[in-house]
Amino acid sequence: MDNIQVLQGLNLESRTSVIRIKLSKTDSVIKILDLIKSFHPIFIEKYTFSEDTLNIESNLTPLWREIAPVLISLSKGEITYEKAREYIVEEVIKERVASMSTIPLLYTAYKMGLETTPTIVEEKRLDDSKGHNRVYTIGVGKHSELIYSISSSKDSKIAKDIQRDKWQTNLMIQRMGLPIPKWQLIKSVSEIEEVWAKYQKPVVIKPTGLTGGHGVVVGIKTVEEAKDAFKFAKKATEDRQREDWQTKIMIQEQVSGEDYRLLVINGKLEVATKRIPAFIVGYGKHTLKELIEITNTDPRRDTSSPAHTLKPIAIDESLRKFVKEQGLTLDTVIATNKKIFVRKVASMSQGGITEDFTEKVGPEIKAIVESIASSIHAFTLGVDVMCKDISRPLTKDNGAILEVNTMPEAYLNIYPVIGESKEYVLERYLKSLIAGNNTKQIVVIGHSDEDIPTLLRKRAIFGSYINEKDVVGEYKDGEIIINGLEINKGLEKWKAIEGLKVNASLDAMIIHHRNIEEINETGLGFNRIDLLMVESKYLEDREFRKTIRRYKFKGLISKIKKF
Numbered sequence: 001m002d003n004i005q006v007l008q009g010l011n012l013e014s015r016t017s018v019i020r021i022k023l024s025k026t027d028s029v030i031k032i033l034d035l036i037k038s039f040h041p042i043f044i045e046k047y048t049f050s051e052d053t054l055n056i057e058s059n060l061t062p063l064w065r066e067i068a069p070v071l072i073s074l075s076k077g078e079i080t081y082e083k084a085r086e087y088i089v090e091e092v093i094k095e096r097v098a099s100m101s102t103i104p105l106l107y108t109a110y111k112m113g114l115e116t117t118p119t120i121v122e123e124k125r126l127d128d129s130k131g132h133n134r135v136y137t138i139g140v141g142k143h144s145e146l147i148y149s150i151s152s153s154k155d156s157k158i159a160k161d162i163q164r165d166k167w168q169t170n171l172m173i174q175r176m177g178l179p180i181p182k183w184q185l186i187k188s189v190s191e192i193e194e195v196w197a198k199y200q201k202p203v204v205i206k207p208t209g210l211t212g213g214h215g216v217v218v219g220i221k222t223v224e225e226a227k228d229a230f231k232f233a234k235k236a237t238e239d240r241q242r243e244d245w246q247t248k249i250m251i252q253e254q255v256s257g258e259d260y261r262l263l264v265i266n267g268k269l270e271v272a273t274k275r276i277p278a279f280i281v282g283y284g285k286h287t288l289k290e291l292i293e294i295t296n297t298d299p300r301r302d303t304s305s306p307a308h309t310l311k312p313i314a315i316d317e318s319l320r321k322f323v324k325e326q327g328l329t330l331d332t333v334i335a336t337n338k339k340i341f342v343r344k345v346a347s348m349s350q351g352g353i354t355e356d357f358t359e360k361v362g363p364e365i366k367a368i369v370e371s372i373a374s375s376i377h378a379f380t381l382g383v384d385v386m387c388k389d390i391s392r393p394l395t396k397d398n399g400a401i402l403e404v405n406t407m408p409e410a411y412l413n414i415y416p417v418i419g420e421s422k423e424y425v426l427e428r429y430l431k432s433l434i435a436g437n438n439t440k441q442i443v444v445i446g447h448s449d450e451d452i453p454t455l456l457r458k459r460a461i462f463g464s465y466i467n468e469k470d471v472v473g474e475y476k477d478g479e480i481i482i483n484g485l486e487i488n489k490g491l492e493k494w495k496a497i498e499g500l501k502v503n504a505s506l507d508a509m510i511i512h513h514r515n516i517e518e519i520n521e522t523g524l525g526f527n528r529i530d531l532l533m534v535e536s537k538y539l540e541d542r543e544f545r546k547t548i549r550r551y552k553f554k555g556l557i558s559k560i561k562k563f
Helices: 027-039 061-075 081-097 103-111 157-164 166-175 189-198 223-236 288-295 317-325 363-375 424-433 452-458 493-501 516-522 536-540 542-553
Strands: 004-007 018-022 046-050 053-057 116-118 135-138 145-148 183-186 203-207 217-220 249-253 258-265 268-276 279-281 339-341 353-356 380-387 399-405 440-445 472-476 479-482 485-488 508-513 529-534 557-562
Touching: 004 061, 004 516, 018 061, 027 053, 027 061, 027 081, 061 081, 103 116, 103 424, 116 493, 157 166, 157 399, 166 249, 166 363, 166 399, 183 189, 189 223, 203 223, 217 223, 223 249, 258 363, 258 424, 268 363, 268 424, 279 288, 363 380, 363 399, 440 452, 452 472, 452 508, 472 493, 479 493, 493 508, 508 516, 529 536, 529 542, 536 542, 542 557
Parallel strands: 440 508, 440 529, 472 508, 529 557
Antiparallel strands: 004 018, 018 053, 046 053, 116 135, 135 145, 183 249, 203 217, 203 249, 258 268, 258 380, 268 353, 279 339, 380 399, 472 479, 479 485
């Protein structure tokens, strides 16, 4: 689009990508830019206006390609602020980055100088429920990997199949000889009567293939309650057409204790987090309902922001019932410092909070969760444990593993409400994820009479960049070239470059720019450059020379060579 210009990666204005949009400066445009900026720094590092152009510094250029036309329409008064906000936040931002499990990962990757490229789609989002819009390639070329939230291409398909089916999960844990509460599948109401006496009460009855607590009944103490629970669980599986594995029902002895989520990355326990049911604390003058409303004003509970890390406490029938069981009503004034739990279940989706327990995990539990992750070949695994004392071994009296998840909402581990942030774990995750990813990122400015890959292979000084057997991908004048073979031509520059970035066969990637003027139009293309080759005449430009030397000093360009 003529009204939109993107300087991708390092450029002569900023180390951050720059998006230029021709539009009129209006209060509505400023209002929505400030809103987006307030979500998280990954969306906007800085924005300025110069004459009729908006300049945005952001590493998420694919988002801004989609958002820009809406901002232009907003500046012209063609749509309202409310319509623009709804589309930008709900249809673009939340569809592209999903949640706080994705946002900090992309931001950490940017700070590490890694490329983050949308993998499945380019300018249009897919209208489906499989999350294709949120898949990103981290890194470039060989040993780059895909992420979807904190799940990745390093998680085996078998791991993903096992974790979604509680029956398979239990069988795997049992096969490994690890502690697990007594359980079995039940096929009918009559079978409950046959097995009832074998189980210590209370028990849990639940579908094996549903998530989010659907169809789960806990605290079952009588056979009649168990029969009703089986019918309830069965009904939950019949809401739509499902696979056979999703319709199994299981009974299991219920364990007591606190609820923990343990996050394992690359075979190592990184974070352990205690999940605490939603509660309020009294001030001696507010009713329970008022205290819930006050609690919900915490900006971390604002679900209109894609960067929220907590959920609001909803006042529903389940909450009212639990409050009544405690001899209270929503109109009861709660005494000063009195803590009242308003949920039985320690669920983040129901307004619960978290506390860091990483340093308190005992060696036996640590060994168990690391063993499970390694054995099912899950690069990332969230393991849910219910126990009385996380520092002691899991036993019948102390607790058990409840389930595992290859796509856990990692933000609850990374950003505990009680305890220090664990953002450093994101860098560990990315370093482990793309270990071995050293595809050379090379930028050429100017014209060489000799083929650049040939030049790099021939000269001993460049020998460490391209070897004889390396697969080399190039963008040059609208063409994609791989090992000297013309693969496609007549492509838009940004599309061709992103096409090479997601190509995991490459040992080296080269972006050719004709001259400095072209760089002023499109940027250098990478967030970090291993080798910048510049035709000598362009180094006579003082400002250009000053800028690239500054980037070299900051470690953003490893080497600069002239030809």
